[in-house]
Amino acid sequence: MKRIAVYVATTGGPVLIQRITPEYAPQSMICLGRSSEVLPISGDYDDFVKLGSGIIMREFGPFEENAFRLDASGPIGTGRSWQLGVFTAHSVEQNESSALSTPDEADVVLWMTGMVDYDLHIKPVDHIAEKANAAQAEFARWLKDNKRVYAVVPKGNNHKELLSSHLPDGVQILPANRIKEVLNTLNLINTPPETLQINESPKPGRPGWALFAVVAVAFAVILFNLQDFESDNTSIAQAPLNINTEIPLPAPTISTEEEPLEILEPEKNTEELSIELYSKHDDEPVFNFGDHLEFTIEINRDSWLNCFYFQADGTVLQLYPNPYVDEVFRFEANVAYHVPSEDFFPFKIRLAPPAGEEVIACFATEEDITPHLPDPLKGETTGPLPPVIAADIARIFHSAAGDNLAIDEFAFTVEP
Amino acid sequence: MITYMLTSQDIEKVQEEFQALVSADNLLQADGHFVSPSRLQAYAQGQLDGDTTDIENALNANPDLRAAHRTMIRNTALFILPEAMAAASPNELPERKGRGCKLSFKPSRAEENLLYLIVELLDFTDSKPETLVVSGTDDRIYQISLPPSRNGIIQVIVEKNSDIVRLLSDPKSEAYLR
Numbered sequence: 001m002k003r004i005a006v007y008v009a010t011t012g013g014p015v016l017i018q019r020i021t022p023e024y025a026p027q028s029m030i031c032l033g034r035s036s037e038v039l040p041i042s043g044d045y046d047d048f049v050k051l052g053s054g055i056i057m058r059e060f061g062p063f064e065e066n067a068f069r070l071d072a073s074g075p076i077g078t079g080r081s082w083q084l085g086v087f088t089a090h091s092v093e094q095n096e097s098s099a100l101s102t103p104d105e106a107d108v109v110l111w112m113t114g115m116v117d118y119d120l121h122i123k124p125v126d127h128i129a130e131k132a133n134a135a136q137a138e139f140a141r142w143l144k145d146n147k148r149v150y151a152v153v154p155k156g157n158n159h160k161e162l163l164s165s166h167l168p169d170g171v172q173i174l175p176a177n178r179i180k181e182v183l184n185t186l187n188l189i190n191t192p193p194e195t196l197q198i199n200e201s202p203k204p205g206r207p208g209w210a211l212f213a214v215v216a217v218a219f220a221v222i223l224f225n226l227q228d229f230e231s232d233n234t235s236i237a238q239a240p241l242n243i244n245t246e247i248p249l250p251a252p253t254i255s256t257e258e259e260p261l262e263i264l265e266p267e268k269n270t271e272e273l274s275i276e277l278y279s280k281h282d283d284e285p286v287f288n289f290g291d292h293l294e295f296t297i298e299i300n301r302d303s304w305l306n307c308f309y310f311q312a313d314g315t316v317l318q319l320y321p322n323p324y325v326d327e328v329f330r331f332e333a334n335v336a337y338h339v340p341s342e343d344f345f346p347f348k349i350r351l352a353p354p355a356g357e358e359v360i361a362c363f364a365t366e367e368d369i370t371p372h373l374p375d376p377l378k379g380e381t382t383g384p385l386p387p388v389i390a391a392d393i394a395r396i397f398h399s400a401a402g403d404n405l406a407i408d409e410f411a412f413t414v415e416p
Numbered sequence: 417m418i419t420y421m422l423t424s425q426d427i428e429k430v431q432e433e434f435q436a437l438v439s440a441d442n443l444l445q446a447d448g449h450f451v452s453p454s455r456l457q458a459y460a461q462g463q464l465d466g467d468t469t470d471i472e473n474a475l476n477a478n479p480d481l482r483a484a485h486r487t488m489i490r491n492t493a494l495f496i497l498p499e500a501m502a503a504a505s506p507n508e509l510p511e512r513k514g515r516g517c518k519l520s521f522k523p524s525r526a527e528e529n530l531l532y533l534i535v536e537l538l539d540f541t542d543s544k545p546e547t548l549v550v551s552g553t554d555d556r557i558y559q560i561s562l563p564p565s566r567n568g569i570i571q572v573i574v575e576k577n578s579d580i581v582r583l584l585s586d587p588k589s590e591a592y593l594r
Contacts, residue, residue: 019526021524021525021526022525023522023524023525023526023532024522024523024525024532025522025524025532025534025571026534026536026569026571027566027569027571029571029573031526031573034526034527036527036530036573036574036575038563038573043566046566065525069524069525069526071526314566314567315567386538386568387536387537387567387568387569388536388568388569390567391567391569
């Protein structure tokens with residue numbers, strides 16, 4: 001078990017993330033030093049955790065519990081530079097071979113600052129020199145105790161600022177643009193969740209562990225089929241496998257005797273259920289007030305859909321189904337459904353204030369699970385969902401659909 | 417000069433009014449300290465700054481004043497959470513539902529001696545409660561400040577053995593949000 005001390009760099013000195021505990025409470029909180037004093041940034045942390053607005057539940061969930069209590073050794077002020085340390089701390093806790101630790105017991109000490117956006121890019125922050133200066137004594141102590149010490153900052157100017165901050169020799173500086181680079185270096189890549197599949201939109205530059213998992217599963221299925229094929233068709237299996245070469249299908253066997261024809265069942269789609277939401281816009285789409293939102297939904301199996309709109313002000317609306325939809329039907333596999341559409345989505349989404357990050361999330365299920373959903377999720381209203389329901393949508397769908405559930409999200413920014 | 421002759425009905429009415437004034441005086445005085453109705457009303461609404469020891473002493477000493485104070489709180493509360501429903505099990509704390517809001521507890525996994533006190537506001541667009549006030553059967557009041565609601569949810573960490581939890585555990589107590 002690798003023991004890792006994760007520190008959030010602040011201008012008041014490094015703050016240790018002491019522990020992270022999943023809690024059944026509706027909101028995540030950051031508490032000061034294992035006390036019941038709740039830090040003011042708890043609301044931001046809650047947003048960072050929640051599915052829809054945040055990335056912790058998306059990347060590490062699903063969890064039976066709705067929220068986390070994070071204990072920090074000292075105050076963390078406003079801003080979002082804590083996000084890199086907090087995300088990494090969650091990774092440490094989720095990884096089976098690592099655990100959060102005090103610096104005394106740690107093998108590795110991480111000193112981190114940086115914002116983490118919805119696509120897991122690490123964004124620059126302010127006050128690098130002050131934060132580094134406030135940590136000089138701790139850096140010296142950790143090195144004296146023979147700890148491996150990493151200072152992790154966003155690449156670019158923040159990196160340059162840190163290089164000119166005269167850190168003690170022995171501190172390894174790790175500049176990074178993306179979370180994956182950090183976790184790879186620290187060997188903290190987590191196993192993707194098995195039960196709740198969250199797909200990534202096929203956007204350039206967007207990291208896709210979940211997508212990687214889908215690809216890996218698909219590859220495994222192909223490999224499995226090839227192996228099956230191999231055992232029954234030795235002559236073909238002996239041929240060298242060249243990905244760019246078309247593998248000839250075995251010729252149909254023509255029986256010379258009058259035997260009843262064997263009816264072959266259509267080949268079953270063995271892929272896991274998946275859904276993709278995407279738009280014609282580039283990576284990190286930005287819309288302005290008055291723009292009409294358009295996107296496309298595709299599924300790989302015939303499925304029922306439920307879509308929700310997580311607005312910048314925290315409210316959540318059910319986009320589909322809703323009272324304006326005449327007939328709720330099962331969507332066909334491998335068809336690109338464009339939203340809006342006269343057929344199934346007969347209204348336009350016109351973007352309006354407030355500005356901010358917004359998300360559309362769609363849930364696909366092969367069975368119609370509407371009877372198992374609470375009334376507010378049955379598409380009978382266009383108003384905001386009750387907050388208790390809105391905060392718990394992923395868990396509710398997971399409970400109702402079990403493993404046969406796929407989710408994808410389409411995130412965008414709304415500006416004036 | 418004009419003189420008026422009071423009818424017996426008028427005299428009866430004057431007596432009633434006089435009696436009411438005497439009752440109000442008695443109500444608002446305890447241990448020789450007078451609490452003006454406007455101060456008591458402001459205190460009940462949480463709008464009184466400065467030293468309120470005199471009011472607290474008066475409330476402690478005078479059950480009638482406590483009852484009046486409770487009525488003031490009740491009449492000005494944003495939400496009223498009346499008597500609690502029976503808990504699902506003896507170890508659970510009872511849940512309370514009022515019009516437009518719900519109060520419940522969740523145990524903390526991180527700290528066994530702590531609870532999450534959760535207030536869910538179903539109509540959260542206009543009302544912004546800042547204080548949870550709980551009144552026991554003896555009309556004694558306990559209160560805690562609340563953080564701003566987020567998406568209609570107010571979440572506070574409280575100690576299991578705190579007065580507020582003890583009082584909310586009593587199904588006959590009444591809670592108010594103001």
